[in-house]
Amino acid sequence: MAGPMAKRVAGGLVLLALLAFPLLVTLPHRRHVMIMIFLYAMLATAWNILAGYCGQISLGHAIFFGLGAYTSTTLLKHAAISPWIGMLAGAAVAVVVSQAIGFPVFRLRGHYFAIATIALGEIIQTLFINWDWIGGARGVFVPIRRPDSFVYFQFNESKQNYYYIALAMLALALGVTRLLERSRAGFYFRAIREDQDAAASLGINVARFKQIAMGISAGLTALGGTFYAQYILFIDAESVLSLSLSILICLVAVLGGVGTLWGPLLGAAVLVPLSEGTRILLGGGGKALDLLIYGGLIVLISVVQPGGLMALLRRAMGRAHQLGLGAPSRPRLGHDRP
Amino acid sequence: MTVEILLQSVISGILMGFVYALIAAGLSLIFGLMEIVNFAHGEFLMLAMFGAFWTWALWSVDPLLSLPLTTAALFLLGVLTYKGIIRWILDGPMLTQIFATFGLAVFLRSGAQFLFGVDFRLIQNPWIQGRISLGGLFIGLPQLTASLAALAAFGFLYWFLTRTETGLALQATAQDRQAASLMGIDTEWMFALGWGIGSACVGVAGALLAIFFYVFPDVGATFALLAYVTVALGGFGNVPATLLAGVIVGLVEVLGGVLINPALKYAVVFLLYLVVVLWRPQGLFGKF
Numbered sequence: 001m002a003g004p005m006a007k008r009v010a011g012g013l014v015l016l017a018l019l020a021f022p023l024l025v026t027l028p029h030r031r032h033v034m035i036m037i038f039l040y041a042m043l044a045t046a047w048n049i050l051a052g053y054c055g056q057i058s059l060g061h062a063i064f065f066g067l068g069a070y071t072s073t074t075l076l077k078h079a080a081i082s083p084w085i086g087m088l089a090g091a092a093v094a095v096v097v098s099q100a101i102g103f104p105v106f107r108l109r110g111h112y113f114a115i116a117t118i119a120l121g122e123i124i125q126t127l128f129i130n131w132d133w134i135g136g137a138r139g140v141f142v143p144i145r146r147p148d149s150f151v152y153f154q155f156n157e158s159k160q161n162y163y164y165i166a167l168a169m170l171a172l173a174l175g176v177t178r179l180l181e182r183s184r185a186g187f188y189f190r191a192i193r194e195d196q197d198a199a200a201s202l203g204i205n206v207a208r209f210k211q212i213a214m215g216i217s218a219g220l221t222a223l224g225g226t227f228y229a230q231y232i233l234f235i236d237a238e239s240v241l242s243l244s245l246s247i248l249i250c251l252v253a254v255l256g257g258v259g260t261l262w263g264p265l266l267g268a269a270v271l272v273p274l275s276e277g278t279r280i281l282l283g284g285g286g287k288a289l290d291l292l293i294y295g296g297l298i299v300l301i302s303v304v305q306p307g308g309l310m311a312l313l314r315r316a317m318g319r320a321h322q323l324g325l326g327a328p329s330r331p332r333l334g335h336d337r338p
Numbered sequence: 339m340t341v342e343i344l345l346q347s348v349i350s351g352i353l354m355g356f357v358y359a360l361i362a363a364g365l366s367l368i369f370g371l372m373e374i375v376n377f378a379h380g381e382f383l384m385l386a387m388f389g390a391f392w393t394w395a396l397w398s399v400d401p402l403l404s405l406p407l408t409t410a411a412l413f414l415l416g417v418l419t420y421k422g423i424i425r426w427i428l429d430g431p432m433l434t435q436i437f438a439t440f441g442l443a444v445f446l447r448s449g450a451q452f453l454f455g456v457d458f459r460l461i462q463n464p465w466i467q468g469r470i471s472l473g474g475l476f477i478g479l480p481q482l483t484a485s486l487a488a489l490a491a492f493g494f495l496y497w498f499l500t501r502t503e504t505g506l507a508l509q510a511t512a513q514d515r516q517a518a519s520l521m522g523i524d525t526e527w528m529f530a531l532g533w534g535i536g537s538a539c540v541g542v543a544g545a546l547l548a549i550f551f552y553v554f555p556d557v558g559a560t561f562a563l564l565a566y567v568t569v570a571l572g573g574f575g576n577v578p579a580t581l582l583a584g585v586i587v588g589l590v591e592v593l594g595g596v597l598i599n600p601a602l603k604y605a606v607v608f609l610l611y612l613v614v615v616l617w618r619p620q621g622l623f624g625k626f
Contacts, residue, residue: 057433104616110432111375111574112615115566119608122563126605243559247440254437288448295445302438303426 018167022160029276031159035231037265037272038166039224044253044264045173046220051250052259053177053186054213055193056106057114060121061249063101064094064218066128066241068225073140073235076152083153087226091219098218099211106210109196118243125241139236142229153230162231169227170265173220177261180216189213193259221249251294255301257310266309343596346475351592352585353477353485357543359584360488361561362568363495363577364539370512370575371532372428377439378419380562381446382537384555386412386544388450391459391553400465401548402483409541416537420530428529443558450555458552466549480550491542492581495535499577508532512575560604564591567611573621583622586610 022031043065051057071093072086081089105116129137145154148161155161180186188209191199200206229235239245256267275290282289305311365379376382389408390401401408419442427438469478499505510518511528519525551557568587572579587607594606614622 051433055433057436104612108615108619111369111373111436112570112619114436115375115570116612116615118563119567119611123605123608126602130599130601247444250437251441251444254433258433288451291444291448292452295441295443295448298437298441299423299445300441302430302434302441303423306427306430306434 022163026158028159031163033273033276035159035162035166036276037268038163038170039227039231040249040252040272041265041268042166042170042173043221043224043249044256044267045170045177046217046224047249048253048258048260048264049177049180049189049220050213050217052253052263053180053193054189054210055196056210056213057250058117058214058217059114059243059246059250060117061217061221062241062243062245063121063124064098064221065225065228065245065249066124066235066237067094067097068222069229069235069240070128070134070140070225071222072226073142073229074134077140077143082151083226083230084151087153087223090226091222094218094222094225095215098214102211102214106207106214118246121241121243121246125237125243128237128241135236137237139234139239142233142235144233153226154233162227166227166231169223172223174261174265176216176220181261185209185212190259251298255294255297255308257308260308260310263308263310266313270309342474347592347596348589349475349477350481351589353481353588354591355585355588356485356488356492356581357547357584358561358564358568358587359581360492360495360539360543362565362572362580362584363492364536365565366569366572366575366577366580367495367499367508367539368532368536369569370577371508371529372424373574374424374428374435375439375566376419376536377436377562378443378446379536379540379565380558380560381443381450382412382415382558383540383544383547383561384450384553384558385415385446386541387548387551387553387557388454389541390545390548391461394461394464394548395459401461401545402465405542405545408545409538412541412544413534413538416533416535417530419537420533424533425526425529447555447558454555456555458554460552461548464549478550484546484549487546488543491539495539496578498535504531508535563604564607567607567614569621570611570615571622573623576621576623579621579623586622 021034025031043061047058047061068087068090071090072083075081075086075089076083101120105113105120108116128134134140142154144156145152146156148155148157150161180189188199188204191202191204192206192209196206225240228240232239252267252271253264254267255271256265257263271290271294274293278289278293301308361379361383365376368374368376386408389411390404393399393404393407394401423438423442427434464480466479466483469476470482471477497505499509507518507523508528508531510521510523511525511532515525518528547561564587568580568583571586572581572583587610590610591603591607595603598606
C-alpha cells in the first residue's frame with residue numbers, strides 16, 4: 001500500500017484533473033457524462049450513509065430525490081423563488097418527511113423494512129401522479145431563463161457551471177461521509193449495522209441514530225433532486241420518484257462497494273459511462289442493454305464478491321504491493337431478523 | 339353507487355384474489371424455507387406470461403394447453419436460480435441476499451425488454467372468452483377460469499405440502515434445517531425443490547394471466563408488489579394463509595378503486611401492507 005503522503009499527492013492530482021476537466025474538454029456530451037457520474041455518485045454516497053454505514057436498506061430513496069426536485073421547482077414556478085433557496089427548502093422537506101417515515105418504519109427490520117420503503121415509494125409516487133397542482137402525470141417544465149442566471153440556477157449556454165456544482169455536491173456528500181466515519185455517530189451507525197440488539201444493550205439509542213442517518217441521507221439526496229430538475233429542466237413522477245430510480249441508486253453503491261467511502265463513486269464511474277456508451281452504440285430505443293449488464297453485474301458481484309469493486313480493487317492493490325494485508329473485510333450487514 | 343357495482347367489484351376482487359394467492363404462495367414457500375425474499379418473483383411471472391404468449395404466437399398453442407409446459411419451465415428456472423445464485427449467498431449478509439435477487443430481477447426484465455421490446459401484447463382469440471351473466475352481474479369467463487384454476491393449483495400445493503412425504507420433508511426443513519438434516523432429509527435438495535415449486539406457482543399463474551392480461555416486460559412489477567403485501571398479510575412463510583390474504587388484497591384493491599379513486603387503488607393496498615407489518619409484524623395469521 002502506498003504511503004499516506006503519496007496517497008495525498010495522488011488525491012490532489014485527481015482533484016486538480018477534475019477541476020481542470022471542463023476547461024480542457026468542451027464537448028458537451030463528455031461533460032454531461034461527468035456530470036451524471038457526479039450526480040449518481042453523490043446520490044449513492046447519500047444512500048450509503050443510511051444503508052452502508054447504518055445497515056438500513058432503503059429501496060425508496062427516490063422519495064427524497066423527488067421531494068427535492070418538486071419542492072424547488074414548485075417554489076420557482078409558483079413564487080419565482082430562487083432554486084438555491086428551493087434546494088435548501090427541498091432538503092428541509094425531505095428531512096422532515098424522512099423523520100416522519102422513519103418513526104414507524106424503523107421498527108421493522110431486514111426484508112420487512114426494505115419492502116416497506118418500496119411500498120412508501122409507490123404510495124408517494126401515486127399521490128404525486130394524481131396531484132394536479134404540482135403537475136400531475138404531465139410533469140412540470142422548469143421555466144427557462146434567458147440569459148443564464150446564477151440566481152435562477154440556469155446555465156443553458158454551457159455545461160461548465162453544472163459540472164462544478166455537481167462536483168461540489170459530490171464533494172459535500174463525500175465530506176459528510178468522511179466526517180461521519182470518524183465521528184461518534186458514525187461508530188454508532190456501524191454498531192447498529194453489525195448488531196442492533198448488541199448496540200442497544202451498550203446504551204446506544206438505536207431509534208434515534210437510525211433517524212439521524214436517515215435525515216442526513218435524505219437531505220443530501222434532495223439536493224441531488226433539485227440539481228436534476230435545474231439541469232434537465234423537466235420533472236415528472238416517473239423520472240424523479242420511481243422505484244427504478246431508487247433501485248438505480250442502490251445498484252451504483254452496491255456495485256462499487258457498500259459501506260466504503262469511495263465505493264459509490266467507483267460504482268458510478270463504471271455504470272454511468274456504461275449506460276451512456278450502450279445508449280450511443282444502440283441509439284437508445286428502449287433496448288435497456290445497460291440495465292441488462294447492470295443486473296448481471298450485480299448478481300455476479302453478490303455471489304462472487306459482496307464487497308463490490310472496492311474490495312476487488314483493494315485486493316488487487318494489496319497483491320501488487322506484496323504486503324499480505326489479507327482478504328479485505330466484507331461489509332457484514334443486517335444479520336438481524338425481524 | 340349501486341349495490342350491483344359493489345357486488346360486481348366484490349366478485350372481481352375475489353376472483354383476482356385467488357390468482358394473487360397463488361403467486362404469493364410461491365414467494366411465501368421460499369421465504370419459509372430459507373428466509374430469502376425472491377425479488378425476482380414478478381420477473382419469473384413475466385417470463386411465464388411471455389412463455390405462454392410465444393407458444394401461442396409461434397405455434398398457436400393456447401395458454402391453457404401449454405400450461406404444463408410453462409409450469410415445468412418455471413420449475414426448472416427456479417431450481418437453476420437456486421443452484422446458480424441462491425446457494426452461494428444463503429449464509430451471506432442480508433444486503434447480498436436482497437441485491438442478488440434484485441439484480442436478477444433487473445437482468446430478466448431488461449433482458450425481456452431487449453429481446454421483445456416494450457410493446458404490450460395480448461393473446462387474441464383464446465379458447466376461453468366471453469362472459470356469463472348472473473342476475474345482472476357479469477363475470478368474464480377468462481377471469482373465472484384463471485381464478486378457479488389458480489384455486490385448484492393452490493389446493494394441489496396445499497395437499498402436496500401436508501399429505502405427501504416430500505411435502506412434509508419440505509415443512510420440516512422450513513421448521514429446522516439442522517434437525518431435518520439429522521432426520522435424513524436432504525435439505526440441499528429440499529431448498530432446490532422449494533425454489534422449483536415456488537417458481538412453478540408463478541408458472542401456473544403466468545399462463546393463466548396470459549389469457550386475459552397484457553404481456554410486457556414490466557408486467558411482473560405490480561404483481562410482485564401485490565405478492566409482497568399478500569405474503570406480509572398472511573405471515574411470511576405461512577403458505578395456507580396466503581389464500582385468505584390474497585382474497586383480502588384482491589378485495590382491498592378493487593374496493594379501494596371503487597370507493598376511493600381508481601388511480602389510488604395500489605396506494606391503498608400498499609398502505610394496507612404498512613398498517614399490517616407495523617401493527618402485526620407476524621402477519622394477520624402468523625403464529626410466532
